[in-house]
Amino acid sequence: MLQQAVNFCRGHVTLRVESAFPERVLNLCAARQIPFWDLRWESAICFTFTMTRRSWHMLRRLAERLDGEIRVVGREGLPYFLWRFRKRHVLVAGLVLCAALSFFGSFFIWDFEIEGNEAVSEEEILRALEQCGVSLGTFGYSVRSDELRNHVLLLVPELSYIAVNVRGCRAHVQVRERVEPPELISKRDPGNTVAAKAGIVTSIFPYDGEKMVLPGATVEEGQLLISGVTVDDQAGTRFLRGMGTVYARTWYNRRCQVPMTEVEKAYTGETDTRIAICWGRNRINLYNTGSIGEGNCDKITTRTQLSLPGGIALPITIVKETYRYYEPAERQRSRQEAEELAYAVLRSDLAEGMDDGTVDSESCAGTAWGDTYLVELRAECQEQIGRFVSIPTENSTEEIEE
Numbered sequence: 251m252l253q254q255a256v257n258f259c260r261g262h263v264t265l266r267v268e269s270a271f272p273e274r275v276l277n278l279c280a281a282r283q284i285p286f287w288d289l290r291w292e293s294a295i296c297f298t299f300t301m302t303r304r305s306w307h308m309l310r311r312l313a314e315r316l317d318g319e320i321r322v323v324g325r326e327g328l329p330y331f332l333w334r335f336r337k338r339h340v341l342v343a344g345l346v347l348c349a350a351l352s353f354f355g356s357f358f359i360w361d362f363e364i365e366g367n368e369a370v371s372e373e374e375i376l377r378a379l380e381q382c383g384v385s386l387g388t389f390g391y392s393v394r395s396d397e398l399r400n401h402v403l404l405l406v407p408e409l410s411y412i413a414v415n416v417r418g419c420r421a422h423v424q425v426r427e428r429v430e431p432p433e434l435i436s437k438r439d440p441g442n443t444v445a446a447k448a449g450i451v452t453s454i455f456p457y458d459g460e461k462m463v464l465p466g467a468t469v470e471e472g473q474l475l476i477s478g479v480t481v482d483d484q485a486g487t488r489f490l491r492g493m494g495t496v497y498a499r500t501w502y503n504r505r506c507q508v509p510m511t512e513v514e515k516a517y518t519g520e521t522d523t524r525i526a527i528c529w530g531r532n533r534i535n536l537y538n539t540g541s542i543g544e545g546n547c548d549k550i551t552t553r554t555q556l557s558l559p560g561g562i563a564l565p566i567t568i569v570k571e572t573y574r575y576y577e578p579a580e581r582q583r584s585r586q587e588a589e590e591l592a593y594a595v596l597r598s599d600l601a602e603g604m605d606d607g608t609v610d611s612e613s614c615a616g617t618a619w620g621d622t623y624l625v626e627l628r629a630e631c632q633e634q635i636g637r638f639v640s641i642p643t644e645n646s647t648e649e650i651e652e
Contacts, residue, residue, distance in 0.1 A: 261303040261327030264288075268296045269318025275309075278316070284309055303329060352564075359388045360419045360565035361555065367425050370408050375425065378405040379414070386531060386565065390416040419565075439640055440489035443476035445469045446605070446637040449498035459492025469498065469635075478641055489641060496636035500607075502600055502629045506592040507622045508583070515548075516579040521572060522547075528567040547573045585623060589616045592625035600629055607633020 267275050272295055279286055279301075286301040301309070306322075313320055335342050362379075364372050379385065382401045384393055395414050402412050411426035443459070451467050459478045463469060478492030527534045552570040583591075593614055600609070612629040 257302065257327070259328050261325070261329035262300055263303060263306045263322050264298060264300045264324035264326075265306065265309075266292075266296070266298045266321045266323045267318060268321075269316065270295060272297055272318065274316055275313060275318070275320070278312055279309065282308070282312065298323065303327065355565065356419045357390055358419060358565075359384070359390050359393075359416060359421045360386060362421050362423060364423045364425065367427065369427055370406060370425070374406060375402075375409075375412075375423065378402045379423070381405060384414065384421070390419070390421070393421070440478045440491055441638050441640040442474055442478050442492045443494050443496065443636045444639050445471055445473045445475055445496070445498075445635050447471055447498075447500055447633075447635045449500040449635055451475075451496060451498045452632065453497045454494065455496075456492070456494035459490045459494065461494070463496075475636055493638055494636060495634050497632060498635045499610075500604075500631050500633055500635065502603070502627070502631065504596045504599060504627045504629075506595050506599075506625050506627075507619065508588040508592045508595075508625070510583050510588060510618075510621050510623055511580050512583055513578050514581050515546075515576040517574055517576045518545075520575045522575075523573075524571040526569045526571070528569055529565060533569075545575050546578065547575045549573055583623075585616070585618070588623035589614075589625055592616065592623065593627070596625065596627040600627070600631075604631060604633045605635075607631050 269275065278284075284301065284305045286299045286305070289297060289299040291297045310320070335345075362372075362376060364375055367375060376385075379398075379402065382398055382405070384398060393414055393416050398414055399412050403409055406412075408428055409425050410428040411424075413424045415422045415424070443456075448470050449468075451463055451465050451469060453465055454461050454463065454475065456476045459476045460480050461476050462474050469475065475496050476492040476494045478490045480488050480490060482488065524535070524537045526536060550572040552572070554568045554570070556564045556566045556568065596614075608631065610630045610632055612627060614625060614627050616623055616625040618624075
């Protein structure tokens with residue numbers, strides 16, 4: 251592969267030799283140490299082979315005394331490619347200017363690649379970098395990663411680490427988000443654990459305090475499960491933080507009505523395409539500035555960033571905006587579609603209503619109800635129903651009065 255690239259840069263020609271004694275040409279190349287390759291015999295007196303441009307000039311002078319004909323049947327390589335433009339001065343100047351712009355443009359930042367962010371958006375990180383003087387068109391060698399890190403962390407407190415490495419015209423931004431410490435719980439604030447929902451207790455694990463129910467007991471909403479007030483003959487009455495987890499069997503009965511008709515988009519087939527060129531922060535519209543056609547439409551935006559061979563990004567982005575027009579049209583849902591939609595809504599509502607729980611069993615039934623479809627979901631779950639409630643003490647009462 252490397253040798254092919256070298257031959258392309260030097261230029262090579264394909265020769266056709268026709269002679270009564272063609273082996274004399276090969277002997278001459280061997281005696282003068284002229285390299286060649288891709289030898290192919292076409293007949294007993296004719297063959298073709300390939301050699302470099304410089305070797306061809308040497309062989310042409312040496313083969314003048316030989317009885318035969320040597321013709322050039324192909325020329326390839328960079329020198330022959332550039333020779334075609336010897337009389338096109340404007341095109342040559344454009345190529346030189348383009349090469350110069352590509353070379354000097356590689357010293358500036360034209361693209362950002364951000365890694366490691368989940369909660370913090372890329373727009374927020376780019377906005378903070380811009381406030382610190384790093385944006386599109388910034389000279390790459392002027393970026394000081396250590397100083398930039400301190401300023402960005404002050405602007406984005408959700409980050410704990412950021413590093414900006416400039417490679418060519420692309421800035422690689424690596425971030426690490428801050429992990430918030432858990433909320434500290436003060437054991438000085440007493441409380442109880444009560445039932446957030448009704449159910450049958452399956453297990454109870456008190457962290458502090460005294461459990462008031464046993465597994466298998468049926469509890470109502472608001473019933474005391476773990477008490478933070480204990481009475482001891484020796485210590486007397488003590489106020490603790492009655493915390494713990496209580497798992498219980500719970501039952502849900504949810505209903506959902508879904509209309510049998512829905513409004514969907516009926517595309518008319520009419521489209522409107524607009525193309526623009528973004529150079530850094532500048533935008534050049536290749537269309538009239540008039541408004542789009544009347545009616546409802548979907549806007550689809552496609553961005554294509556131009557790059558040189560080898561993945562070198564250019565500060566040029568082609569923006570294509572396509573508008574697809576549609577008319578709202580009513581459609582009748584089938585019973586299966588209405589049931590699947592209602593079931594998905596009920597499942598989502600059930601998952602949001604549970605706190606650290608799983609669904610053990612469920613049943614779903616549906617029936618037509620006028621112009622709607624009624625779906626009823628019954629589920630038996632296993633979930634954590636304990637909810638901590640603070641106990642007002644004398645100190646807290648005094649603070650409230652003050």
